Amino acid sequence: MSIEIKDLSVQFRNGTVAINHINMNISKGIYGLLGENGAGKTTLMRVLTTILRPTGGQVKLSGIELNEENYEKLQSRIGYLPQELGLYSNLSVRESLEYMGGLAGVSKEECKKRIDFYLERTGLTDHQKKKNRQLSGGMKRRVGLVQALLHNPEILIVDEPTTGLDPEERIRIRNLLVDFSKDRIVLFSTHILEDLAATCNNLGILKKGNLIYDGKREALLHQVKDSVWICKLRNEEEYNLIQNRYLISAKNYTEDGIETRIIADKKPHVPGINVNATLEDAYIYLMNRDPE
């Protein structure tokens, strides 16, 4: 069970390079995909879900090469939850899952068993008779997640599943993803760093189609070890001076000035203390680093 990406590139007809010769190796568990809007996350997911044909490179899913001849074979191994999945508003939760399961080729009996199992796991058993249009945003995502899992895929691809959800629902979704990653690959795209910090050990960061980081979360944090400082600034003027010199990952007005989180390799020239780096600090550092 693996995703091997070699020298993958995607260029659109208008000349935009969405993916620029990237290499990745993803194995069982959750792999977090991070990047700003337009970085190429969704494009990469569309390639992996066979929606988009790459312009160059090679992709292998569980050893099977991703090409048109293998599409049908691969499609049954992939579960996908896109960013905004519209559910059939006229159908109830259970009906829509039965419908999608049937279309995915799961037998009626097996489909029923799996729906019961996943509804229980996602806390939707009590809502199974509700029409999809009556569901909250979080419930819809959970239904979407169940539909992606019904045919028992080896690879689950989820595109920003926690965007726009309240904290409780976000935690629930990401915990589900962790549960479902025990025996499969879960490719989890997001720009909410907290979600990745809570779920992924391995992650990749995309910037303008380039993979600028691929590796362990700890290794990423290590890059900014001893480089994060909390400094107390007297006023806005001082803050502006600091802002021009250093990377700033947080700013907070306090009673006695401005508390600023600074990322700098050496101690800044203003008074401050060295603190532990977070994933957010590491991300800001990496995104603003000069390309080598």
Added chain:
Amino acid sequence: MNYNIKIALTRTKVCYSVSFLLILALIRGISSPEEIGAAMDANVALLAIIFCSDTYYQEIQDNRWEVFNLLPDRNRYHTICQRLLLQVLYISLLISLDYWVFYLQKAVYWNETGKLRLYITAVLACSASVLFFGTLSFTMVNVFRNLWMGIGATFLLWNTLNSTAGKKIPDCINVFAYGNSPKMAGSVDWIFGKLVAVVVSVLLIYFNKRFLVWKKGLR
């Protein structure tokens, strides 16, 4: 099947189709039962253009196409065809009921002779138009990958065939030959026009196989 009925025949669609046919039966003047089929033919085709246009397009509108794309080709094609045919069947059923609403017009005299034959002929003839224009509109939307372009292109053909110029098209290939010449009800020439429409519809349904996988960007 049950789920496809719920998906294809939404409350909005049911409301506007029933209203359309009801209003048509009440305001479209006719003087004899022989004209009922002719009065309905082109109009129900227009209804079918709108009704069937989003058969597949709703998957795009509701952002389901990416998930739909992962389903086995055969199942995906079958379910969409089922939705299309269910819609055609539904409109045909409405036609068969709406036919009798025309009798509310006082101008219609009750002529028992051949009443059943006229009824069956009208329903079958109109259903053929519904099948043809419904399938064409669904296909055009898939080809253009745009709902309004698809509806517009089909409407152009409908308008051409339904115009004075359209009447000059030989009956054997004109889907509206039956509606254009109600007096020909006794003749069988229009049947060929309808048969051609049915055959073309079947071919279009087959042709749609390749359009049911929507690829973005590079395809």
